Amino acid sequence: MNPFSYHKPTTINEAINLANLTSRFIAGGTNLVDLMKENVVRPKRLIDISGLPLQAIEATANGGLRIGALVSNSELAWHPLIEQGYPLLSQAILAGASAQLRNMATTGGNLLQRTRCQYFYDTGTPCNKREPGSGCPARTGLNRMHAILGASAACVATHPSDMCVALAALEAVIHVQGPRDERQIAFADFHRLPGDAPERDNHLSDDELVVAIELPPPDFAAHCSYLKVRDRASYAFALVSVAAGLKIKGGIIEDARLALGGVAHKPWREATAEQVLKGHAPSEALFTQAARVLLQGARPLSHNGFKVPLAQRAIVRALSEAAFGNTYAGATP
Incomplete structure (x- = not known):
């Protein structure tokens, strides 16, 4: 681990003023510390934001919720307003990581976690995400966990978050919030597909800080399901997950x-698949049709072709559970 300076600001503006290209914000540290230990990232300055006033969950004027970036994953999952109005989000969070990690991990940090691709973590191998232009050995190497949608010649990694799929x-x-003002980013526009710049995971500037997540008024509490298909039932990243x-x-x-x-560089949505469902009675045939539309652009690699039929079955099952009950938040292949 390289040497770095440490700062713990007391205000949001102070934190932002300390930020630059070679610094990193740290809160729970459940991802960043691992990356530093492996020499994947080498910040010259850590800015500890854990003491900032970003820990509230508050109702908004339009009937939604504003969630502070420092709310822990555990607190968010078990909060009464989330359980009642947004059970899909609660299910997704509880399907991820372990209880110990959820106690430390923050809402804002979950958005920003890096891919768990083994080549990204292994500094002895090339990786375009870690060193742009060096290559992507996952394309022809071990790629069982990798993307089947939205990938590029430069990167086939997947985003690891469960919470983000529900969001x-x-x-x-x-x-x-940045040095000039606060801005809002629609969730669909926050994360990036890899394209030819996979080193950039999102559309944040180096001097911007995530301060909150806002949820619209609840509309899907009565009929929702988060299904996570993974190799083992505890502490494993998704092969495929469905919100x-x-x-x-x-x-x-x-x-x-x-x-x-578990299928792309960001949570994957396709408006045409959702449109297929609207105006019809729930049925397995309808859900199968929506699954085909959602997966129509799939381009599997040498070791992850199984993800296509697996995702299709998972979509049908999650939609069936949402429509008819029997919600189940985890599964093994």
């Missing part, structure tokens, strides 16, 4: 949300 389905909004939310009235689907995890 994508719920159409959350990210509040970030499904339905708004059903008179036996007909009025609105639908569907997001995939």
